[in-house]
Amino acid sequence: MAKSQALIKGKMGVSLAVFFMVGLCFFGTEFMFKALVVFVDYGIGKRIGFGILSLVFMSILMLFGLIIQTIIYFVCKSYHHENIDKSSLSDHLGSYLGEYVPLKSKDVQLEHFEV
Numbered sequence: 001m002a003k004s005q006a007l008i009k010g011k012m013g014v015s016l017a018v019f020f021m022v023g024l025c026f027f028g029t030e031f032m033f034k035a036l037v038v039f040v041d042y043g044i045g046k047r048i049g050f051g052i053l054s055l056v057f058m059s060i061l062m063l064f065g066l067i068i069q070t071i072i073y074f075v076c077k078s079y080h081h082e083n084i085d086k087s088s089l090s091d092h093l094g095s096y097l098g099e100y101v102p103l104k105s106k107d108v109q110l111e112h113f114e115v
Helices: 002-038 044-079 086-097
Strands: none
Touching: 002 044
């Protein structure tokens, strides 16, 4: 926990704002589910439809939250000029992407990004 706190120290405000917005979206989805499925007396078809819509939206939101956490992690590591273990990262990603071109150090560090 101490290492994580030290890593996020420079970007704490941005991280809190992003996670607060994701949390509001979770709350909104939960409120929508309760309002349209649990407490309202619609027909069974509409309730099932709203329930499925809520499930799909919540699933997308959870995946988006995981992506945001990963991006914030790498941005914070780059902000503190820490090394990113490229070999471990490429081994991990290689199992998901099939053919994967190994990363070069200049490609991973954000401050050396070329357009």
